[in-house]
Amino acid sequence: MPITRTLRDGELVIKDGANPPLVLTVVLDEGDLSWTSQQKTIEIKDRGSIASGHTRPGEEQSTELSFSAKWTQLLGRSHQPTDPLALYETLMFLSNTGLQSTSQPGEQQTLTLEFTVMDPAGQSHEKITFLKVYRESLTMSEGDKANLIAFSGKSFSPAPTVSRVS
Amino acid sequence: MTPPALLHALIHHCRPVIPDGTTILQPGDALTITPSAAWAEFWIDRISTPIARRVASVSIDFNLTINCFGRPPTSSHGVSQLAEQIRLRLCQATLTLSGDHAGGYLKLAEPECRDLSRPATAKAVGLWHWLIAVRGTAPG
Numbered sequence: 001m002p003i004t005r006t007l008r009d010g011e012l013v014i015k016d017g018a019n020p021p022l023v024l025t026v027v028l029d030e031g032d033l034s035w036t037s038q039q040k041t042i043e044i045k046d047r048g049s050i051a052s053g054h055t056r057p058g059e060e061q062s063t064e065l066s067f068s069a070k071w072t073q074l075l076g077r078s079h080q081p082t083d084p085l086a087l088y089e090t091l092m093f094l095s096n097t098g099l100q101s102t103s104q105p106g107e108q109q110t111l112t113l114e115f116t117v118m119d120p121a122g123q124s125h126e127k128i129t130f131l132k133v134y135r136e137s138l139t140m141s142e143g144d145k146a147n148l149i150a151f152s153g154k155s156f157s158p159a160p161t162v163s164r165v166s
Numbered sequence: 167m168t169p170p171a172l173l174h175a176l177i178h179h180c181r182p183v184i185p186d187g188t189t190i191l192q193p194g195d196a197l198t199i200t201p202s203a204a205w206a207e208f209w210i211d212r213i214s215t216p217i218a219r220r221v222a223s224v225s226i227d228f229n230l231t232i233n234c235f236g237r238p239p240t241s242s243h244g245v246s247q248l249a250e251q252i253r254l255r256l257c258q259a260t261l262t263l264s265g266d267h268a269g270g271y272l273k274l275a276e277p278e279c280r281d282l283s284r285p286a287t288a289k290a291v292g293l294w295h296w297l298i299a300v301r302g303t304a305p306g
Contacts, residue, residue: 011221027222118220144275 003120007031012067014090015112017102024085028070030148033115035065035130037159063155065113065130070146091135091151103156108134110156116165125165132156167226167267167304169210175272176230177208179261183251204236204248215306224306230256230274232298242283242294249296253277256300263305270305 012029015021040058043050069087076086078094089097093109101109113130132155139150167175173192184190189205191197197205212229232252236245261272277300283293 007217008220010219025221027219029219031217031219 017100033067068150130155245294274302
């Protein structure tokens with residue numbers, strides 16, 4: 001019987017454009033990563049008739065994604081060079097973090113998100129890579145049990161790359 | 167953290183506000199109450215592990231319940247004062263841990279205090295009972 005994956009099997013890692021990249025493992029994420037790939041299609045109907053009509057591929061769409069995480073410190077390396085990177089300063093590309101965009105100079109600042117889903121049987125782990133991820137919104141909120149960062153953005157690619165990892 | 171380790175840290179934190187002569191009991195302790203005027207029982211009666219990624223650091227949620235008892239010559243006021251002192255001591259407290267969990271923290275939320283003294287029992291036997299309940303988080 002196939003074993004379904006749950007949020008317990010996931011791990012989200014953020015990398016920048018340096019070589020070798022700066023790496024941040026999001027250890028306090030809520031397990032609510034969500035992404036949507038869209039496909040646009042142009043429908044051409046012949047005088048209203050679908051049967052006589054045809055379709056054409058439409059414009060490519062970038063991939064929307066979102067996730068949230070608990071936060072402790074907002075500032076890490078941007079405050080103290082010997083501290084680890086914090087999630088907030090990474091997503092905001094704050095100065096003094098040393099982060100480099102994965103896009104060309106002059107373009108929007110982007111990062112790479114790698115989401116690994118572990119196989120509970122230990123054999124068929126998969127890595128889902130989102131390239132050129134740019135931030136659209138970052139919502140910070142307080143809570144009784146934990147304060148949360150909610151990230152919403154897009155990956156400038158039609159779909160993430162999925163690959164098997166050992 | 168194990169329940170005994172949690173209790174040890176929490177009792178150590180509360181000891182400064184518990185008057186001399188008040189016996190502190192943990193689960194499994196036996197006490198002959200006849201000569202005792204006041205005692206407090208500390209229980210960890212729930213430990214749960216929050217839903218989390220497998221790769222995340224483990225933390226636990228727990229419930230701490232303290233039953234404060236008193237009988238003559240301790241008055242009803244004396245037991246409620248004991249409960250109040252413990253409640254204030256525990257409210258939103260953050261305890262720095264040492265030993266096996268050095269560098270970690272034990273965090274408590276806001277306690278609830280309830281007077282469970284039953285008037286009939288109090289009149290007949292003179293037993294006063296206050297309960298303090300608080301939830302907290304600790305390293306796993």
